[in-house]
Amino acid sequence: MSEKLLEVRNLNVRLKKSGETLVKDISFSMEKGQTLGIIGESGSGKTMTGKALLRLLNPRVFETGGEALFCGRNLLALHEDEFRSLRGKALSMIMQNPMTAFAPMTRIGKQLTVTLSAHLAIGKKEAYERALRALRDVNLHQAEKIMRSYPHELSGGMLQRAMIALALMLRPKLIIADEATSSVDAISEEMILEEFMKIRAQGISLLIVTHDFGVAAALADHILVMKDGCIMEQGTARSIFHAPRHEYTKELMDASVLAEVNNHAQSF
């Protein structure tokens, strides 16, 4: 039997002020090395779920309940210091917009090395070498130049790969990718998908939040379909794509196919 990496039980996210529930008692689990895709339309609660797992929701605005057992430890109940040591090292995230996910006034190299130094007791030179290797591993060949660059000097695709390098540097057990391909062009998307394939091959678990069925189909072993904060359907990628049971999943797939056809039509 495969080992459980993440087990989410009755996760719910509620707006404190209005009392509105945005994520409603959802439960799912992930095994080690598995790739789980969360699909849904905008406002379905998929990003909220990812952020809740990483405790990125402002506690003054949101109230999070339920359990999220990561390697047996409840992420939602861990002490802040303990949780911080997990972030980056065991749990990582790839943000939606690479252009805004790097500090604009700090060189890429420094941003990578600072993250390494925050977790590992290594010197500056060692951190620099590791960061350089991480950039080369994601096919950024001019790694030295990229290390010296500011974010605005790089393209969206390069920045997204730099972010993947940043996420991978500390060899996390789980990476949450929130719409990681939605802000880049088609060529960069393909390159990023290739990087995700490599991450999968390394045995790192991926939780992919996307509204793009193509991305989910290319990467996910399991799919979770969300609507209005609830799970509509979940199962293996094959079962969801070939025999969707829920009407909403069918509608979503039809809409996705329609969008794809429209995109192709516009390109002619």
Place this chain on the structure above:
Amino acid sequence: MLRKIRRNPQAMAGLAMIAAILLTALLAPLLAPNDPNAVNIANTYARISAQYPLGTDEMGRCVLSRLLYGARYSLGIAGPTLLLLAVFSTVVSTACAYIGGRTDRVFSALCDVFMAFPPLLIAVTLIGSLGQGITNIIISIVFSMWVWFAKIVRTFVLQEKNKEYIIACRVAGCSDLQIILGHILPNVLPQLIVYFSTGVASIVLTVSGYAFLGFGFETGTPEWGAMFSKASSYLYGHPMLLVYPGLCIIVTTAGFNLFGEALRDIISPEEA
């Protein structure tokens, strides 16, 4: 960094002006042709001459010598005051804005209370209770002006802390201190430098306001603000007595502003 400063004409112009004022302050005893406090009632409002290159004032004192010595007092007050103001308001505002929630609300309310009183009123109250003297003048200026700086710092920090890269830093496991020192401050500092540089003129003029109320330096001290303030009484008869200290204040302020703006351009990569 130094190479970038050398290559930036605006930075060099600003630095040259600051250096000129600093050198004047340092070398005042060597450069001054006369004793700045030597009163000569028989020679008031003297015209420009070899002995008095910029003439004399209403007490017959050498204007040039007073201006040269004045650099010491004006910069001696403006420099430490600005440094204290910048450090105090940056530290307090950044901490409160970053923590947010109730802490920030209380801090903001405190700022509003301070802002409700005119700075001069706060300063006069403080000097009245602390007594005169250069240290007390600095303390009173810091207390009367810090809130204006603090509000600006708070605005910049609030804008910055909600940006996506800060979330990315948290995801990467950076501590709050690492985020503040490594990311928020370097990103807000360029704008702050420009704003802080404008404080030099305000401080010099505030000190002159104190002199006018009798709270500043002792009467007769050759300080630009006091000279400017005193000369305003003779605006129509002897306008140059107003122009000289005014020019000194303008040059100092312009020097700091030019250098501050250039420094912002130098350390802001997207604007370089």
